[in-house]
Amino acid sequence: MPKSDLTISLNEVLFYFTRAGFGVNAPIGVSEDFARSNIWAAQNGFDPCECSLSALDHLDHKKSSLSIKFEKDNQISHLFCPEDKVLSSLEASVSCIDWIEFNGLEGKLKISNVDCPFLVIAALGANQCFGVKASWIDQDNHFYEVNFVDDTKWEIISTSKAPIESSHYADIYISSLDSNNTEVPNGKTQTFDIKNEKLEVLNNGVKVGEKWPKIYEYFSRCLVKSSAESRASGAGAGLVDTD
Amino acid sequence: MSSETALIDIESDFMRSPEKVMRLDRMGSSFPTRLSFMRSLIRRMSQENWQFKRIISNIDKDGYGVSVYSAITPKRTYSLIAFTQEIPADMRTDRVIAEVWDATFSLFDGVPTQEDIDYLAKNTPLQEGGRYRPSELVLARANKSLRVFENIINALASGNQPDIELISSVGYLMRTTAVYGSGKFGCADREKIADRPECSGPFQIELLAVYLIRWFTIDLVEELARVRGGEQAVRLDQNISRFIGVGNSTGLGMAPFLLKHPTLIHNWVVAKETALARVRSIETALPRTLEVFLKSLLQVSQHIDEWNVDDEAQSARINCLTDEIQALRMWCEDESNIFRPYPWNGIYQYVEDNFSLECQEMIVSLIIEPHGSIVDDLADTMSTAKIPKFKAAMSLSQLKEVVADAYKWATTIDFSLEESQHHFWYYSEDKLEPRFGSRGVDEGVDQEMPLAIGRDVHDLNEVLARTDEDMPIGEFVMIYPQFRHIIRRIQNTFERPYSEVQDNLLSESMRPLDLLRFKLAFFGASKFDPKSDLWTRISMYQGAPLPEQVQDPNHDCWSFPIAGRSQSYPCINCSCQKAI
Incomplete structure (x- = not known):
């Protein structure tokens, strides 16, 4: 399994990504949501490793933090990392979904300095947050807007030719979708048909590329070294069955 | 559908409670039913x-x-x-x-x-x-x-x-x-x-x-x-x-599968318990059902005679079951015990009051068996694709109430005692084999699988006790992200009360075998043959029709089969009406 360029199933995305999150010390509940977001990304034709490996690396190297705080003034709600670090997209994702669950789509949410914005997008998709718009300008000054139109389609409007999953370090703005009003000047639109994308993946599997072995390495941290004793007694059954 | 077959509400008097059903000792006494x-x-x-x-x-x-x-x-x-x-x-x-x-x-x-x-x-x-x-x-x-x-x-x-x-x-x-x-x-x-x-x-x-x-x-x-x-x-x-x-x-x-799919487990259990409640709520027995039940007791005695295992504990349980089925047959010979209003409830209640869990669960299976016409539809309700969602809008006070109502079994455990946290579950690097370790003896505590439901609820409850009830749950998990998964479970249990095993899965006395038997019985397995507390052998499809027999009238008559013979009593669930 630690080979690159594999085809894996959605259930394997769930299994390995949950434990990969756990492998970089994210709490299990956050890791479960992280894996669900990756399933959504995979269902929509993305290699889930592309975005998630950066987020896991940042946590592992302590470049990002799971610490988060919430503030609200009259105009805007604000999620941010109180430490001098970027906010991990694993935590930004779950807190963003919690905010929508709690507030509905009243008002606007700003999530500051998120390491991997596409993971927040994947969380919105995984939680079926329709009628929502997310937008950001990343460190390369590329403008992205993602519109969750309804349960049949979503779209990316971007000024960048780079894949959305490689966009890093941005303040993300979440609000209700006004479909007639895009904020991206001269952006190109890419539309996704949710049902067809999913069907394609169910019939052909999820292609993971060269970053997969590193995801597997993080996953492997949840495995316990086998000893002669645990091998003999840990599973209860004997080692040979000749009856 | 007659009034006797109306869907039973979870609050019905005839429905067994989650506190009764979702205990390891009863789960580990499960038998297959016609809903398996x-x-x-x-x-x-x-x-x-x-x-x-x-x-x-x-x-x-x-x-x-x-x-x-x-x-x-x-x-x-x-x-x-x-x-x-x-x-x-x-x-x-x-x-x-x-x-x-x-x-x-x-x-x-x-x-x-x-x-x-x-x-x-x-x-x-x-x-x-x-x-x-x-x-x-x-x-x-x-x-x-x-x-x-x-x-x-x-x-x-x-x-x-x-x-x-x-x-x-x-x-x-x-x-x-x-x-x-x-x-x-x-x-x-x-x-x-x-x-x-x-x-x-x-x-x-x-x-x-x-x-x-x-x-x-x-x-x-x-x-x-x-x-x-x-x-x-x-x-x-x-x-x-x-x-x-x-x-x-x-x-x-x-075992990890059962714990990771609480929504599914709820659906399985609530279907079986609804079937039992429907049968217990019948005021006047449906035609011939009592006759079939009485004859099935004879067949099941033969089935038990053929259920021989090396495991001493299970062997003793089988011996006890043999005696109890015999005693029940004698009790049933007194017609006043069974030809009365709510006969099935009377039989069930007598068995629950007098016999072992093994016998109680076998009788559950046997009294459901002749009632295909009023329970088989429940088989269609046992699947689900629902995944428990974290509900940030729930109030902390409501969460506390759910913990107090549904998790008393967990909050009353003293986890400072060594025996309360004796075991832990982990994946071995050896082909990802799931293993059961002993704390202080085996390596791997740091990589423990997150299956310590009782302990996590207990820890959460202590933090909740000192937290302002007005705090929104979303804010609570920003401060305590380690509780996100257990809050999600608790919220799921609030909606699906049969989803949680109500015992400490880390305790020294815990037998994973009980979880295995529970799940295998839902599959339809029989002849449980424990080889230790951690694994068991079973038979599947014993007595089931072979491919050339699935169109035979007796295709559904294979509950508790006996060696080399067809079912020995007339069936009322299919058209075979066969009797030897």
């Missing part, structure tokens, strides 16, 4: 007139090679591709860590091409070491029962039927040691097939694979007997072949 997944699959096969064909048999004189067996449903065909090989005796093990098996299988979605078979020939025999595609639905393997396999071939080759007592003592020709579905190792995800009617119930595609494996094992011994014995060889007597099931050896892997 194998039973509903066989009923579907019969109703939809499934056809079965062996389409390839390319095996040598020793039975090694490749075979393909197809099940043809109204809209689709599923094919079992079986690879058989010779293996060294000392490498034959039931464990996940095995490297070779007598037989390995893939269940293919459709009819495989030669190219598909060639691809699988390079992968299926490797099992976890191979990679599979969404065209493969199930991966499985099995080893021969050395006690029975050769014996039956020799008997048939020489023109004789095999020793029924020997068959009865084992119950199968081969024993599966893993049956993987749902996206394992690249196989198709459950979602690919979930909308198909024949796959809509839980584990239907995995159990179809097992059913075809059973057919394959019987076909294989008959084929080998023909090769060895020539013209004098005979086929198995139909009553004997129907009694041959397929074995399974089940270890710890099933």
Whole structure:
């Protein structure tokens, strides 16, 4: 399994990504949501490793933090990392979904300095947050807007030719979708048909590329070294069955 | 639908509570019922007139090679591709860590091409070491029962039927040691097939694979007997072949599954408990149901006589069960005990008040059995694709209430005691085999699987006690993200009260075996044969009709089968009306 360029199933995305999150010390509940977001990304034709490996690396190297705080003034709600670090997209994702669950789509949410914005997008998709718009300008000054139109389609409007999953370090703005009003000047639109994308993946599997072995390495941290004793007694059954 | 068959509300007096049902000792006394997944699959096969064909048999004189067996449903065909090989005796093990098996299988979605078979020939025999595609639905393997396999071939080759007592003592020709579905190792995800009617119930595609494996094992011994014995060889007597099931050896892997799928478990349990409640709420027994029940007590006594195990604890339970069924038969001879209003509730209540859990759960199965007409619809409610969601809008005060109501079993455990946290669960790097460790003895505590439900609730409860109830849950988990998963579970339990095992899974006295038996009974397994507290052998499909028998009138009459004979009382669930 630690080979690159594999085809894996959605259930394997769930299994390995949950434990990969756990492998970089994210709490299990956050890791479960992280894996669900990756399933959504995979269902929509993305290699889930592309975005998630950066987020896991940042946590592992302590470049990002799971610490988060919430503030609200009259105009805007604000999620941010109180430490001098970027906010991990694993935590930004779950807190963003919690905010929508709690507030509905009243008002606007700003999530500051998120390491991997596409993971927040994947969380919105995984939680079926329709009628929502997310937008950001990343460190390369590329403008992205993602519109969750309804349960049949979503779209990316971007000024960048780079894949959305490689966009890093941005303040993300979440609000209700006004479909007639895009904020991206001269952006190109890419539309996704949710049902067809999913069907394609169910019939052909999820292609993971060269970053997969590193995801597997993080996953492997949840495995316990086998000893002669645990091998003999840990599973209860004997080692040979000749009856 | 009469008033007697109205859907029972969870609050009904006849419904057993989660506190009663979801305890390990009762779960570990479970028996299959007519709602079990194998039973509903066989009923579907019969109703939809499934056809079965062996389409390839390319095996040598020793039975090694490749075979393909197809099940043809109204809209689709599923094919079992079986690879058989010779293996060294000392490498034959039931464990996940095995490297070779007598037989390995893939269940293919459709009819495989030669190219598909060639691809699988390079992968299926490797099992976890191979990679599979969404065209493969199930991966499985099995080893021969050395006690029975050769014996039956020799008997048939020489023109004789095999020793029924020997068959009865084992119950199968081969024993599966893993049956993987749902996206394992690249196989198709459950979602690919979930909308198909024949796959809509839980584990239907995995159990179809097992059913075809059973057919394959019987076909294989008959084929080998023909090769060895020539013209004098005979086929198995139909009553004997129907009694041959397929074995399974089940270890710890099933336990994490149960704990990770609380929504599904709720649906299984609530369906079974609703069935029981519907039966208990019947004021006047439906025609002939009491007669069938009384005769089934006799048959079940014979079934128990044939249930012999080495495990001392289970053996004692079986002996006790034998005596209790006998006592119940005597009690039932007094007509005033059963010919009265709410007869089923009376029987159930008498058993609950007087007999062991093993007997109580067997009687649950037996009193549900004659009521197919009022409970079989519940089989359609046992599946779910719902995933518990974290609900940030719930108030902390409501969360506290749910913990107080539904998790008293957890908040009252003293986790400072060593015996309360004696065990931990982990995945070994050895083929990801799930293992059960002892704290302070085994390595791996830091990589403990997150299955410590009781301890996590207990810890959460302590923090909740000192937290302002007005704090929104979303804010609470920003401060305490470590509780996100357990809050999600608790919220799920609020909506689905039968989803949680209400015992400490870390305690020194905990027997994973109880979880295994609970799940296996829902599958429809019988003849539980514990080999330790951590694993058990079972029989599957023992007594079930073979492919050429699924259209027979008695296709649904295989509850608690007895060796070499059909059901010994008239059936009222199908048209057979058979009596010996």
